[in-house]
Amino acid sequence: MxxxxxxxxxxxxxxxxxxxxxxxxxxxxxxxxxxxxxxxxxxxxxxxxxxxxxxxxxxxxxxxxxxxxxxxxxxxxxxxxxxxxxxxxxxxxxxxxxxxxxxxxxxxxxxxxxxxxxxxxxxxxxxxxxxxxxxxxxxxxxxxxxxxxxxxxxxxxxxxxxxxxxxxxxxxxxxxxxxxxxxxxxxxxxxxxxxxxxxxxxxxxxxxxxxxxxxxxxxxxxxxxxxxxxxxxxxxxxxxxxxVQFHPTTLYIAGAVRFLITETVRGEGGILLNKNGDRFMPKYHEKAELAPRDVVSQSILKEMRETGNTHVYLDIRHIPRKRLFTRFPKIKEICESFGIDISKDLIPVRPSAHYMxxxxxxxxxxxxxxxxxxxxxxxxxxxxxxxxxxxxxxxxxxxxxxxxxxxxxxxxxxGIKTNLTPLSMNEKPGASKISWLDLEDIGNSLKSLMWRNVGIERNEKRLLQAEEMIDMWCKYVMDKEFSNPEGWELQNMLLVASLIVSSAYKRRESRGVHHRTDYPQTDDIHWKKHLVLMK
Known part of the structure; x- marks a missing residue:
C-alpha cells in the first residue's frame, strides 16, 4: 500500500x-x-x-x-x-x-x-x-x-x-x-x-x-x-x-432513505427470512437473530449472495398487533408510507453502515x-x-x-487564569485554483467505492483498488480551497475514507466488524492490538 x-x-x-x-x-x-x-x-x-x-x-x-x-x-x-x-x-x-x-x-x-x-x-x-x-x-x-x-x-x-x-x-x-x-x-x-x-x-x-x-x-x-x-x-x-459497524437491518426499498429497523424488533421476537422464505440465522449462530451485529450482518450478506437477492426479510407478523404498534410506532409509520403493514407483511431489509x-x-x-x-x-x-x-x-x-x-x-x-488572546496567524495553504469539479458526483462515487470495497467484507485486492481511486480523487480535490461546507465535507470524507482503508489494509485478520475474506481467522498472536494513526 x-x-x-x-x-x-x-x-x-x-x-x-x-x-x-x-x-x-x-x-x-x-x-x-x-x-x-x-x-x-x-x-x-x-x-x-x-x-x-x-x-x-x-x-x-x-x-x-x-x-x-x-x-x-x-x-x-x-x-x-x-x-x-x-x-x-x-x-x-x-x-x-x-x-x-x-x-x-x-x-x-x-x-x-x-x-x-x-x-x-x-x-x-x-x-x-x-x-x-x-x-x-x-x-x-x-x-x-x-x-x-x-x-x-x-x-x-x-x-x-x-x-x-x-x-x-x-x-x-x-x-x-x-x-x-x-x-x-x-x-x-x-x-x-x-x-x-x-x-x-x-x-x-x-x-x-x-x-x-x-x-x-x-x-x-x-x-x-x-x-x-x-x-x-x-x-x-x-x-x-x-x-466500522454495519447495522444488520435497515429498510431496503430502492430509492428510499435507509431507515433503521431497530435491533429490538429482533429482541421482541422478529425473525429473518431469505428470498425463499427460509429462516437462516440458526445455521450461523446459536443465538440466531440475537447474535452480535457483525455475525448477523455477515450472515445476511451470505444469504443475499446465495439466493441472488438484494435483501432479506424481517418477519414480525407473529407478534401481537397491539404490542407491535405500541412498541414500534415510528417503524409502523415509515413502513406504512411505503405500503407495508408490519402486522401482515414482510419487511425488506439489508445491512447499512451505522457506527464508527x-x-x-x-x-x-x-x-x-x-x-x-x-x-x-x-x-x-x-x-x-x-x-x-x-x-x-x-x-x-x-x-x-x-x-x-x-x-x-x-x-x-x-486552571487557566489569564484572559484569552488571539494568536497572530496568517495561514496561506497555497491552494491551486478551483477547476470545474462536480463535487456531488465525486462524493457519490466515493460512497459507492467504500460500500463495494471497504464494506462488510474486505480483501487486499479491493482495498488496494479503493486506495488507488481515493488517492486519485485526493490529487485534484485536496489541494483546492473551497468557500462552503459542500467542498469541506468532501475533503473531510476523502481523508476519513483513506484512513479507514489504510487501517483495514493493515489489519490482516478478521475480528469483530472487520472481516477480511483473505484473512478469515482471528489472530491474537499478531493482531490483538490497536492501530493508531497520526499525521
Whole structure:
C-alpha cells in the first residue's frame, strides 16, 4: 500500500488580523448526546459555547431508535453487562473504561429521568428489553423506537434553561486552531457571518460519526466525519479506524432513505427470512437473530449472495398487533408510507453502515493527544467497544463520557487564569485554483467505492483498488480551497475514507466488524492490538 498523502494543515487560508473573534471558556463542537452532556456539566463553573453545523437536534442521537443499555433491572448487575460488552469487543476493549462507563451509567440515566426523560414503563416500572449480544434484558427505550429523540430533547430543554450556555446553530467547524500541539479553538463558518475564529480555553469535539462515506447508511447527512478529519489534520492520534459497524437491518426499498429497523424488533421476537422464505440465522449462530451485529450482518450478506437477492426479510407478523404498534410506532409509520403493514407483511431489509467504533484516541478523562482538546461520543475512541459495539451501549457511552469530558475540561479551564488572546496567524495553504469539479458526483462515487470495497467484507485486492481511486480523487480535490461546507465535507470524507482503508489494509485478520475474506481467522498472536494513526 502506498504512503498516504499528507493533508494540508488548514482547509482555508486566514489572517487573524482581519477576521472577527469570539471568546469562550469551553467550546463544544457538536450537539448530540455527548456534546450536550459535556456542555451541561462544563457550565457549572465555565462559560460554554456549543456550535453545530445544522439545527441543534440534527444528529445521530436524534435518529437512534434502539435504547440505552443500563444496569437498572432486578437480577442484572455490572459484571454481567461488562462481560457481554467485553465478549462483543473480541479482545480489544479497555476493561477499565468498560467498568467505568457501565458503573456510572445508572447514575447518568437516573439523572436524565430527573430532568424529565420519559422512558417506557408498565405499571410504573421501567420496561427492559433484550438485544443481540446481551445476555439479559437491560435496554430501556422511549416512545417505543424514539429513544434518541427523547434523550436529545431532554438535554436540549436543559440547555435552553442554562444561562452559561450559548448555542450557535448552522455554524460549520472548518479546522482546529493549534500551535505547538496545543488547541486554542477553531475556525468556523456561518452562511451569513462568514469565517469567524472562536478562541477557547478548552475545546471538546463531539462531532459524531462518518456514515456518509458509505452509500448505504443509517446516518443523517451531517455525519461526514468532520471532527475526525479536523483532529487528524491538527496532529491528534486516531485509533481503530478499520472498525466500522454495519447495522444488520435497515429498510431496503430502492430509492428510499435507509431507515433503521431497530435491533429490538429482533429482541421482541422478529425473525429473518431469505428470498425463499427460509429462516437462516440458526445455521450461523446459536443465538440466531440475537447474535452480535457483525455475525448477523455477515450472515445476511451470505444469504443475499446465495439466493441472488438484494435483501432479506424481517418477519414480525407473529407478534401481537397491539404490542407491535405500541412498541414500534415510528417503524409502523415509515413502513406504512411505503405500503407495508408490519402486522401482515414482510419487511425488506439489508445491512447499512451505522457506527464508527474507532475515532479520536482519548484517555479515560476524554483527553486527546493534543493539549486542551477533548473528544467524546462517536467521534472518540475510548476503548469501550473494542472490535464490535454491543447494541445500545453508544447512548450510554455518550452520556457518561460526555459528562466526564465536561468535568475535566471545566477543571482545566479554571486552571487557566489569564484572559484569552488571539494568536497572530496568517495561514496561506497555497491552494491551486478551483477547476470545474462536480463535487456531488465525486462524493457519490466515493460512497459507492467504500460500500463495494471497504464494506462488510474486505480483501487486499479491493482495498488496494479503493486506495488507488481515493488517492486519485485526493490529487485534484485536496489541494483546492473551497468557500462552503459542500467542498469541506468532501475533503473531510476523502481523508476519513483513506484512513479507514489504510487501517483495514493493515489489519490482516478478521475480528469483530472487520472481516477480511483473505484473512478469515482471528489472530491474537499478531493482531490483538490497536492501530493508531497520526499525521
Amino acid at each position: 502506498k504512503k498516504r498523502t499528507v493533508p494540508k494543515r488548514y482547509l482555508i487560508s486566514f489572517d487573524t488580523r482581519t477576521l472577527s473573534h469570539i471568546f469562550t471558556d469551553i467550546l463544544v463542537v457538536g450537539s448530540g448526546v455527548a456534546g450536550l452532556s459535556a456542555a451541561i456539566q462544563a457550565s457549572n463553573h465555565s462559560s460554554v459555547l456549543i456550535i453545530t453545523k445544522d439545527k441543534i437536534d440534527e444528529n445521530n442521537t436524534t435518529y437512534a431508535q434502539g435504547g440505552v443499555a443500563v444496569v437498572l433491572s432486578p437480577g442484572d448487575n455490572i459484571s454481567k453487562h461488562k462481560k457481554d460488552t467485553l465478549t462483543a469487543g473480541q479482545g480489544l476493549c479497555n476493561a477499565a473504561v468498560v467498568s467505568k462507563i457501565i458503573s456510572e451509567g445508572p447514575k447518568r440515566v437516573q439523572e436524565m429521568i430527573e430532568w424529565g426523560a420519559e422512558f417506557d414503563k408498565e405499571n410504573d416500572h421501567l420496561i427492559f428489553t433484550q438485544e443481540g449480544g446481551h445476555g439479559f434484558p437491560r435496554i430501556i427505550r422511549a416512545l417505543g423506537d424514539s429513544t434518541g429523540r427523547e434523550v436529545e430533547n431532554t438535554l436540549i430543554h436543559r440547555i435552553k434553561k442554562n444561562k452559561n450556555i450559548k448555542v450557535f446553530e448552522y455554524t460549520y467547524a472548518i479546522d482546529l486552531i493549534t500551535d505547538d500541539n496545543v488547541c486554542h479553538g477553531i475556525a468556523a463558518w456561518h452562511p451569513k457571518k462568514g469565517t469567524t475564529l472562536i478562541w477557547a480555553k478548552q475545546t471538546i469535539l463531539a462531532t459524531g460519526g462518518c456514515g456518509q462515506v458509505y452509500r448505504e447508511t443509517t446516518n443523517p447527512g451531517v455525519a461526514t466525519g468532520d471532527g475526525l478529519a479536523m483532529a487528524y489534520r491538527a496532529g491528534a492520534a486516531l485509533q481503530d479506524m478499520e472498525f 467504533i474507532g475515532g479520536i484516541k482519548v484517555n479515560r478523562f476524554s483527553m486527546t493527544t493534543v493539549k486542551h482538546l477533548y473528544a467524546c461520543g462517536e467521534a472518540a475512541c475510548t476503548g469501550m467497544h473494542g472490535a464490535n459495539r454491543l447494541g445500545s451501549n453508544s447512548l450510554l457511552e455518550g452520556l457518561v463520557m460526555g459528562n466526564i469530558a465536561g468535568i475535566e475540561a471545566c477543571k482545566s479551564a479554571q
